Amino acid sequence: MSLPAHLQETFSPEEIQFIVENEPIKIFPRITTRQLARGRVGSVSDKSSSNQWRLITTDANNLNNMVAMQSTEVTLWLALLLKQQNKCSIIAPKWLTIKELDKSIQYEKKYLDRFSSIPWNWLVLCQLLFKRASDDFHDPVHELRSRIQDLREIRQLKVLKGLKHLNNSHLQLDNISILEINELRPFIVGIMDKLREIHSASESNDSSQANEDIDI
Amino acid sequence: MYYDIDDILADSAEIPCKFNYDIPGLGYLEGNPGKQINKNTKIQLPLWLARILAIIGGDSEGADENGDETNENDNLPFLEMQTPDFLSNKVINAIKTSPESLDLHSINSHFIELANKWIALFGDTDLANVIYDLTLARSIELNNHASSVALELASNKPDNSNKDSIYQDGNNINTPFLLSMDEFEKKIYKKSHNSYKDTKKWLFEP
Amino acid sequence: MYGDLANKLVLEAKRSQQLSNKSKKGNSLPMYHEELVRNILQEVVQLSKNTEYLKEQQQLGNMDSKVWKCQQFVMLLCMERNKRCLLAYQRLRSQMLDSLAWDNNGLDILHDTLGNTQDTTDLSPQEQEYLKEYSELITELKSGALTDIDLTGSLTPPSDVFIDVRVLKDAGEIQTEYGVFNLIKDSQFFVRQSDVERLIQQGYLQKIK
Numbered sequence: 001m002s003l004p005a006h007l008q009e010t011f012s013p014e015e016i017q018f019i020v021e022n023e024p025i026k027i028f029p030r031i032t033t034r035q036l037a038r039g040r041v042g043s044v045s046d047k048s049s050s051n052q053w054r055l056i057t058t059d060a061n062n063l064n065n066m067v068a069m070q071s072t073e074v075t076l077w078l079a080l081l082l083k084q085q086n087k088c089s090i091i092a093p094k095w096l097t098i099k100e101l102d103k104s105i106q107y108e109k110k111y112l113d114r115f116s117s118i119p120w121n122w123l124v125l126c127q128l129l130f131k132r133a134s135d136d137f138h139d140p141v142h143e144l145r146s147r148i149q150d151l152r153e154i155r156q157l158k159v160l161k162g163l164k165h166l167n168n169s170h171l172q173l174d175n176i177s178i179l180e181i182n183e184l185r186p187f188i189v190g191i192m193d194k195l196r197e198i199h200s201a202s203e204s205n206d207s208s209q210a211n212e213d214i215d216i
Numbered sequence: 217m218y219y220d221i222d223d224i225l226a227d228s229a230e231i232p233c234k235f236n237y238d239i240p241g242l243g244y245l246e247g248n249p250g251k252q253i254n255k256n257t258k259i260q261l262p263l264w265l266a267r268i269l270a271i272i273g274g275d276s277e278g279a280d281e282n283g284d285e286t287n288e289n290d291n292l293p294f295l296e297m298q299t300p301d302f303l304s305n306k307v308i309n310a311i312k313t314s315p316e317s318l319d320l321h322s323i324n325s326h327f328i329e330l331a332n333k334w335i336a337l338f339g340d341t342d343l344a345n346v347i348y349d350l351t352l353a354r355s356i357e358l359n360n361h362a363s364s365v366a367l368e369l370a371s372n373k374p375d376n377s378n379k380d381s382i383y384q385d386g387n388n389i390n391t392p393f394l395l396s397m398d399e400f401e402k403k404i405y406k407k408s409h410n411s412y413k414d415t416k417k418w419l420f421e422p
Numbered sequence: 423m424y425g426d427l428a429n430k431l432v433l434e435a436k437r438s439q440q441l442s443n444k445s446k447k448g449n450s451l452p453m454y455h456e457e458l459v460r461n462i463l464q465e466v467v468q469l470s471k472n473t474e475y476l477k478e479q480q481q482l483g484n485m486d487s488k489v490w491k492c493q494q495f496v497m498l499l500c501m502e503r504n505k506r507c508l509l510a511y512q513r514l515r516s517q518m519l520d521s522l523a524w525d526n527n528g529l530d531i532l533h534d535t536l537g538n539t540q541d542t543t544d545l546s547p548q549e550q551e552y553l554k555e556y557s558e559l560i561t562e563l564k565s566g567a568l569t570d571i572d573l574t575g576s577l578t579p580p581s582d583v584f585i586d587v588r589v590l591k592d593a594g595e596i597q598t599e600y601g602v603f604n605l606i607k608d609s610q611f612f613v614r615q616s617d618v619e620r621l622i623q624q625g626y627l628q629k630i631k
Contacts, residue, residue, distance in 0.1 A: 002520075002521075002524045004521065004524075005521075007577060009410075009411065012414060013415050013418035014418065014579055014581070017579070018581070077581075127419060156363070160359065164356060166355065168348075182415070183411050183415040184411075186407040186408045186411050187355075187362065187404060187411070190404040190407065190408070194328065195348060195351060197332055198348050199344070199348065201332050201336035202336075202339060202343075203339075204336065204339070218509075218510075219510045219514075221435050221436050221510055224507060225432060225436060237488060237489075239492045239493070240489060241489070244423065245496070265500075268495065269496070269499075272495065
């Protein structure tokens with residue numbers, strides 16, 4: 001097959017990162033790109049500042065109209081790029097504060113059969129932001145990191161416990177993030193498929209050949 | 217599925233069969249070429265052979281010719297498949313008592329697939345429920361092993377196959393459960409373990 | 423017993439499957455079992471001769487129809503079993519050749535610098551032919567309308583524009599779009615990812631995180 005074996009089952013975390021990087025995030029730019037209206041005729045217009053970018057994959061409006069220290073929203077990959085070049089600082093998302101994380105942890109501990117509703121990309125975002133923008137947080141990063149670790153461990157345990165509800169027809173997984181789903185995918189799909197086979201084998205009285213999918 | 221190697225290997229499992237007729241010329245199935253097989257002899261035959269011979273049998277074509285009405289005996293299939301060892305009552309009881317600690321691989325390396333085929337052939341709902349519970353219980357144990365990823369720092373040897381990462385898989389593959397998995401479980405374990413490993417590696421890269 | 427040889431072949435196939443799963447860098451096929459395949463084919467020919475004989479016997483009216491039917495079926499099932507095993511063996515090998523071709527098609531197929539040598543003597547002549555023509559197909563696919571996308575390039579999405587790389591092997595001077603680099607073992611460069619992707623794939627450079 002043209003796709004290598006390790007990608008045939010589920011996405012790689014790098015691909016998940018790529019998908020997540022397409023989401024918008026708020027930043028404080030440190031440069032101004034907006035073309036302010038020139039009033040007087042005959043003033044020397046700065047040719048170099050008339051560089052309007054045109055981006056292929058996303059709307060360049062926000063990028064071209066940045067005013068320093070006014071918050072604006074761009075895609076994450078763009079924000080990380082600007083941050084790397086020291087041209088902006090990233091605003092931490094609302095749920096990524098010690099208070100909010102503590103609330104989520106409390107919720108997780110209280111309701112053992114549900115997951116708290118944190119954003120679908122929380123793990124990936126945290127990983128990226130801690131790596132590249134750790135100075136933009138109000139709260140100390142190591143505290144945030146330990147909260148995130150706690151959250152991850154609690155959720156992992158819950159998933160492990162909830163696996164006994166696997167059956168051959170459906171699985172309800174509210175509020176699990178994309179990275180968590182991704183890592184669970186091969187296991188759950190494989191087992192549910194087998195359970196489905198067992199179930200349908202017992203229900204059909206014809207020869208099993210007729211019911212098997214031909215997988216070439 | 218036709219081309220699937222594990223399916224082919226599963227089909228080669230031997231099933232005890234009882235012949236319903238005398239068939240000359242098939243002695244080689246017993247290891248006695250040239251002799252005939254007598255009615256009610258029991259032989260071990262591979263599933264791919266037994267499966268069809270247990271369905272087809274003496275046709276009713278020839279039976280109508282002599283007008284005889286007592287020809288029910290002629291309509292039996294050529295042989296009758298009997299419960300093989302790996303699905304005997306002893307095994308079923310062992311499954312019901314402790315599914316996770318059962319050494320599935322030593323009972324038969326393709327146990328779950330074979331059980332599936334048997335269920336499909338006989339429509340045996342009881343067996344289906346037993347196998348269903350078995351698969352589910354063992355899958356939880358499987359997942360426990362697959363998700364406990366122990367990462368160690370890889371040494372900087374030049375032959376380190378994982379050039380891109382400083383972490384290496386530190387999982388011990390010799391735990392009793394992992395050695396007792398059958399082929400299907402091994403496949404699932406590999407896939408899910410790789411996925412957990414990749415995720416953890418990505419999360420902990422400095 | 424008919425079908426035993428075929429079983430051996432399938433076990434061989436399973437072994438090569440497991441070998442390729444275990445080895446992390448690429449897969450090299452074990453030797454093609456010419457002898458075993460030929461023996462199985464001989465068995466099939468013999469079985470088909472038997473069925474011809476049986477058919478004659480039946481037409482001459484020598485046999486009880488039931489007995490004849492049973493014998494025919496057994497022969498037929500053996501032949502089909504042999505066929506299935508042979509086909510599965512071939513298919514497994516050709517699938518491994520396919521992934522070999524895709525993995526290495528940016529590079530020279532039979533020996534690439536990652537150390538993944540596929541010994542051509544292990545492949546049957548038909549398989550060698552197959553590999554060659556499949557690789558040509560891939561090259562043709564890449565050079566059609568899709569020249570801008572490198573279909574056999576890296577499958578990891580890029581995350582940085584510029585990356586740090588370390589040189590693993592001496593490779594002399596490399597010309598890139600933005601300048602010339604002199605590749606000496608263990609030196610490090612800070613370069614644009616798109617330039618060096620190919621070299622990383624070939625194993626000359628290693629990305630430093």
